[in-house]
Amino acid sequence: MTKPPAPPSPPRADALQKAIGAERYTFDIQAEDCLFAGAYRPGAAAKIAHGRVRAVDAAAALAVPGVVRVLTAADVPGANRQGIVHKDQPVLCGEVIRHCGDPVALVLAATPDALREGLAAMRADIEPLPGVFDPEAALKKDAPQVHAGRKGGNLLLGALIEKGNARAALKTAPVVVRGRFSTPVQEHAFLETQCGQAQLLPDGVLDMTVSTQSPFRDRFEIGHALGLDPFKIHIRAPHLGGGFGGKDGSTVQCLLGLAALKAGGRPVRMVWDREESILAGYKRHAVRLRYALGAERDGTLVALSCRVVFDTGAYAHLGAEVMELSMEHAAGPYRIAHARVEGRCVYTNNPVAGAFRGFGVAQVSPAFEGLMDELAAKLGLDPLELRRINALSPGDENSAGVRLGGSVHLNECLDAVAAHPLWTTRAQWQAEAPPFARRGVGLAAVFNGMGYGRGLADMAIAKVELTGTGGFLVYSAVADMGQGNSSAFAFLASQELNQEAAAITLLQPDTERCHPSGSSSAGRTTYTYGNALLKACAAMREKLLARGAAILMVDRAQDLELVPGAVRHPATGRTLPLALLGRLLHRDDRLAVSEFIMPVAENPPDTGRAFMIGFPHCIFAFAAHLARIEVDGLTGRVRVCDYLCATDGGRVLHRQGFDQQAQGGAAQGLGYALFEDFRQRDGNILTRDLSTYLIPTALDLPDMASLAAKGCEQSGPRGLKGVGEVGMNGPGPAIAAALYAATGAHLRDLPFTPERVLAALKKSPRGRRP
Amino acid sequence: MMLCFTLNGRAVSLDVAPDRRAVDLLREDLGALDVKEGCGTGECGACSVLIDGVQKLSCLLLAAQLEGCAVVTAAGLGEGDAPHAVQRAFAEHGAVQCGFCSPGMAVAAAALLAGNPQPTRQEIRRAISGNLCRCTGYAMIVDAVEAAAQELAQANAEEGGKP
Numbered sequence: 001m002t003k004p005p006a007p008p009s010p011p012r013a014d015a016l017q018k019a020i021g022a023e024r025y026t027f028d029i030q031a032e033d034c035l036f037a038g039a040y041r042p043g044a045a046a047k048i049a050h051g052r053v054r055a056v057d058a059a060a061a062l063a064v065p066g067v068v069r070v071l072t073a074a075d076v077p078g079a080n081r082q083g084i085v086h087k088d089q090p091v092l093c094g095e096v097i098r099h100c101g102d103p104v105a106l107v108l109a110a111t112p113d114a115l116r117e118g119l120a121a122m123r124a125d126i127e128p129l130p131g132v133f134d135p136e137a138a139l140k141k142d143a144p145q146v147h148a149g150r151k152g153g154n155l156l157l158g159a160l161i162e163k164g165n166a167r168a169a170l171k172t173a174p175v176v177v178r179g180r181f182s183t184p185v186q187e188h189a190f191l192e193t194q195c196g197q198a199q200l201l202p203d204g205v206l207d208m209t210v211s212t213q214s215p216f217r218d219r220f221e222i223g224h225a226l227g228l229d230p231f232k233i234h235i236r237a238p239h240l241g242g243g244f245g246g247k248d249g250s251t252v253q254c255l256l257g258l259a260a261l262k263a264g265g266r267p268v269r270m271v272w273d274r275e276e277s278i279l280a281g282y283k284r285h286a287v288r289l290r291y292a293l294g295a296e297r298d299g300t301l302v303a304l305s306c307r308v309v310f311d312t313g314a315y316a317h318l319g320a321e322v323m324e325l326s327m328e329h330a331a332g333p334y335r336i337a338h339a340r341v342e343g344r345c346v347y348t349n350n351p352v353a354g355a356f357r358g359f360g361v362a363q364v365s366p367a368f369e370g371l372m373d374e375l376a377a378k379l380g381l382d383p384l385e386l387r388r389i390n391a392l393s394p395g396d397e398n399s400a401g402v403r404l405g406g407s408v409h410l411n412e413c414l415d416a417v418a419a420h421p422l423w424t425t426r427a428q429w430q431a432e433a434p435p436f437a438r439r440g441v442g443l444a445a446v447f448n449g450m451g452y453g454r455g456l457a458d459m460a461i462a463k464v465e466l467t468g469t470g471g472f473l474v475y476s477a478v479a480d481m482g483q484g485n486s487s488a489f490a491f492l493a494s495q496e497l498n499q500e501a502a503a504i505t506l507l508q509p510d511t512e513r514c515h516p517s518g519s520s521s522a523g524r525t526t527y528t529y530g531n532a533l534l535k536a537c538a539a540m541r542e543k544l545l546a547r548g549a550a551i552l553m554v555d556r557a558q559d560l561e562l563v564p565g566a567v568r569h570p571a572t573g574r575t576l577p578l579a580l581l582g583r584l585l586h587r588d589d590r591l592a593v594s595e596f597i598m599p600v601a602e603n604p605p606d607t608g609r610a611f612m613i614g615f616p617h618c619i620f621a622f623a624a625h626l627a628r629i630e631v632d633g634l635t636g637r638v639r640v641c642d643y644l645c646a647t648d649g650g651r652v653l654h655r656q657g658f659d660q661q662a663q664g665g666a667a668q669g670l671g672y673a674l675f676e677d678f679r680q681r682d683g684n685i686l687t688r689d690l691s692t693y694l695i696p697t698a699l700d701l702p703d704m705a706s707l708a709a710k711g712c713e714q715s716g717p718r719g720l721k722g723v724g725e726v727g728m729n730g731p732g733p734a735i736a737a738a739l740y741a742a743t744g745a746h747l748r749d750l751p752f753t754p755e756r757v758l759a760a761l762k763k764s765p766r767g768r769r770p
Numbered sequence: 771m772m773l774c775f776t777l778n779g780r781a782v783s784l785d786v787a788p789d790r791r792a793v794d795l796l797r798e799d800l801g802a803l804d805v806k807e808g809c810g811t812g813e814c815g816a817c818s819v820l821i822d823g824v825q826k827l828s829c830l831l832l833a834a835q836l837e838g839c840a841v842v843t844a845a846g847l848g849e850g851d852a853p854h855a856v857q858r859a860f861a862e863h864g865a866v867q868c869g870f871c872s873p874g875m876a877v878a879a880a881a882l883l884a885g886n887p888q889p890t891r892q893e894i895r896r897a898i899s900g901n902l903c904r905c906t907g908y909a910m911i912v913d914a915v916e917a918a919a920q921e922l923a924q925a926n927a928e929e930g931g932k933p
Contacts, residue, residue, distance in 0.1 A: 011862050014869065015862075015864075018869025019861050020847075021844035189904050239869065483867065659864065690809050696907075
C-alpha cells in the first residue's frame with residue numbers, strides 16, 4: 001500500500017459534520033404534524049407526452065383514508081406560470097400536458113402511505129395530441145405546436161453571434177474541417193432529490209425550507225406563479241445534497257407553496273422520489289452541432305462557422321440562457337478572426353432542460369475540440385502544439401469579439417500537461433497495450449465564462465456580525481450545494497479578520513436575515529460573495545479598531561490591530577477582548593454589510609443582440625485535460641486509466657477545495673462522455689432510475705491528478721476565479737481524442753458507449769488491425 | 771409486531787408494522803437522520819447501515835428483518851461521541867463535498883476496514899462501489915480510506931506494543 005499524500009489544506013469546515021451524519025439537509029426537516037404533498041403526473045404511466053386534459057378525477061383518491069385534499073389548476077391563484085426568465089410552465093396543468101412529467105393535480109395526505117395510495121387512485125382523462133420530439137422536426141412548418149398560439153411557434157429563440165466574415169474566410173481558408181456532432185441529455189442525479197417543506201403562518205407569511213440554489217429569486221418565481229407578495233415568502237436554504245444546476249429555479253417550490261396555501265396552516269412536506277426526480281427534474285440540454293473550422297497550413301485558425309440546435313423540452317426554463325453560453329464558447333479558447341455562430345433553441349414535448357454545470361459549454365466542447373483534433377491530423381501537427389499556437393493569451397480578443405482583460409493562463413495549463421509524464425510517455429504507454437486492447441492518450445483545452453454576463457448585475461451583499469460573546473457570524477447568502485463555498489467564506493473571514501477558525505460561525509442562506517446575493521451558479525458563488533465578504537470584513541475591522549481606540553483611549557485607530565479574540569494596541573500591549581467589545585456595542589453597530597458587483601465587458605461587441613441578458617462574459621476559467629484510456633477491442637468498452645486536469649482558476653485559496661472542484665467536474669464529465677445514456681422514446685423516459693441511468697461508480701473512474709496554473713485574477717477575492725464549471729467541459733473532448741489515438745476513429749456523438757466504440761472500431765482502417 | 775434490536779449500542783424495542791421499511795423506521799420512528807435515502811431501490815447506497823457488522827441497504831430491508839440485530843449507523847460508527855477514523859479521514863482528505871452520500875459511504879468504508887484492515891486502492895474501490903457519490907469522483911474518498919487504514923494500523927500497533 002502506498003502512502004497517501006498528506007492533506008494539502010485545513011479541512012473544509014462542513015466536512016466532519018457531514019461525515020458523521022450530523023448535518024441537517026432539507027430532506028431531514030420534517031415537522032411533527034406535517035402533511036405530505038405529491039404531484040400527480042399522468043403522462044408517465046399513460047405514455048402520453050402531449051395531451052389535452054379532458055378531466056381529472058379525484059374521487060377515488062379522496063376516498064383513501066388519510067388523503068386530505070386534491071388540488072388542480074382551478075385551485076391555483078395567480079398566473080399559474082413558473083419560470084426563471086420566461087414564465088411558460090404551469091404549476092398544475094389545466095388544459096394541456098406538454099411532457100410526460102407534467103403535473104395535473106396535487107394530493108395532500110396525512111401520511112406518506114396515504115399519499116402513495118392517493119396518488120395511485122388518481123385518474124385523468126388525457127386525449128393524446130400529436131407530439132414533436134425532435135428539435136429540427138419541431139421547426140418544420142406543419143409541426144405540432146408545443147405552446148399552441150405562441151408567436152414564434154416552437155422556436156424559443158434564434159440568435160447569432162458574429163465577428164468578421166466567417167463565410168468568406170472559410171471559402172479562402174487553405175484547410176477546412178467539418179463535422180456534425182451531438183451531445184446528449186444528462187441527468188443531474190444529485191443524491192438528495194428535490195424536496196422542501198412549507199407552511200403558511202398566521203401572519204400570512206409563506207415559510208419555506210427548500211433544497212434550492214436560488215432562494216432569493218425563488219420568492220419572485222413563487223410569487224408570480226401563485227399571486228403572492230414575494231416579500232411575504234420566507235425561504236431558508238440549508239446545505240444541499242447536490243445541485244449542479246438542477247436546483248436553480250423552482251422544482252418543488254411552487255407546488256409546495258400551493259399546498260401550503262391550502263393546508264389550513266399545517267406544514268407540508270414534499271420529496272420527489274428518484275423516479276419523479278428523473279421524470280420532472282430539469283436536465284442538460286441535448287444539442288446538435290454543425291461545425292466548419294478553417295485554418296492556415298501552419299495551423300493558425302482563421303474562421304469558424306457553426307450552428308447549434310438546442311432541445312429545451314416542453315418549457316423554456318433557462319434554454320435561451322444556456323444556449324447563449326454555448327454560442328459564446330463555440331470556437332473554443334482560441335484566437336480566431338472570423339466566427340459566425342447561429343443558435344436555435346426549440347420547444348419539443350421532451351422533458352424540460354435547464355441549467356447543468358458547464359452550462360452550455362460542456363455541449364460545445366466536444367465539437368470545437370473534436371475539430372481541432374481532426375485539423376491536427378489533417379495538417380500532421382501535434383494536437384497539443386496546434387492548441388498552443390492558437391490559445392487565447394492575455395489581451396486577446398475571443399471569438400465573440402470580447403478583449404480579455406482578466407487573467408488568462410491557458411498556455412500554462414497546456415505547458416503543465418505537455419511536461420507531465422502521462423503525456424511525455426504516451427507513445428510507449430500506448431505501445432504496451434495488452435492483447436485485444438488498444439490504448440490512447442488524448443487532451444483537450446477548454447474554458448468557461450464566469451458570472452451572469454452583461455445585462456443583469458452579478459451582485460452579492462455580504463453581512464458579518466460581531467456577536468455579543470466576541471465571535472463572528474457570517475451570513476452566507478448563496479446556497480452551498482456541496483461545492484464548499486460556505487467553508488470558503490468562513491476561511492476568508494477568518495483570514496481577513498485575523499481570527500481563529502472556531503471564532504467564525506457560518507449561517508446558511510435565509511431570505512429574512514441575509515441580503516439578496518444571487519444564485520449558487522455560473523462559477524460566481526465564491527468570487528462574487530467572497531469579494532463582498534472581504535469588503536464587509538474590512539469594514540468590520542475598521543469599525544472595531546475605531547471603537548477600540550475610543551475605549552482604550554488611543555488617539556488613532558490605525559495604531560491598533562485586530563488579533564484573535566481582541567483589539568490590541570501593540571505599542572503598549574493593552575488589549576480589549578472582543579467578548580467585551582461585543583457587549584459594549586449595540587447590535588446595530590456590530591454589523592457590517594457590503595456589496596460587490598462583478599465587472600462586465602467594457603465596449604461589448606455589437607452582436608448577440610437576441611440575448612437581452614447574459615452576453616457577453618469577460619472573465620474565464622481555463623483548463624487543459626488529459627485522459628489515458630484502454631479500449632477493449634472485443635467489447636468496445638472504454639476504461640479510463642488515468643486522468644489529469646490542469647486548471648487556471650486564478651490564485652488558489654484552498655487547495656483541497658480547488659482539487660475537489662477539478663476532480664468532481666471531471667467525474668461528471670466522464671459520466672457524460674462514457675456512461676450516462678439517457679434514453680427516451682416519443683417523449684417517454686426509458687431510463688427512469690439509477691439502475692438504467694448509470695452514473696459512474698468508484699470502479700468506473702480513475703485516480704485523478706489536479707494541477708493548478710499559477711495565475712491571479714486581479715478582480716477576484718484573493719485573486720481567485722470560479723472553478724466549479726470548467727472541469728465539466730474537458731472529459732468529453734479528452735476522451736474523444738483518446739479514442740482517436742486508440743482507434744483512428746473520430747467519434748462525434750456522446751456518450752461513447754461500447755456499441756458506438758465498437759461500431760467505430762469496425763469502420764476505422766486502424767480498427768481492423770489484429 | 772414488537773421489535774427488539776440495538777441501534778448504535780442502545781437497546782430499542784417498539785411496536786411497528788412488520789412491512790415497514792427499515793429506513794423509515796430508523797429515520798422517522800427513531801430519528802436516525804444520519805441514514806439518508808437517495809433512491810429507495812438499492813442503487814445508491816446512501817441508506818447503508820451495518821447489520822451485525824455487515825453493510826446492508828436499509829431501503830431494501832423490512833423492519834422485521836432487524837429483529838435481534840445490532841444495527842449501527844454512521845452516527846454510531848465511532849466510540850462514544852468520537853468519530854470513527856474513517857470519518858475523520860473523510861474530513862481531512864477532501865472526501866466530503868455535498869456530504870449526502872458520506873454517512874453511507876463511511877459505513878461502507880468502516881465495514882471494509884473491519885474485515886480487511888490493509889486494503890489496496892482497488893479493494894477500496896470495490897468495497898465502496900455500491901455507494902454512489904455525484905460530487906467527488908471518488909479519488910479523495912479512496913485516499914481517505916487508505917489514510918484511515920494506516921491510522922488504525924498504527925493505533926493497533928501501539929496498543930499491541932503496550933506491556
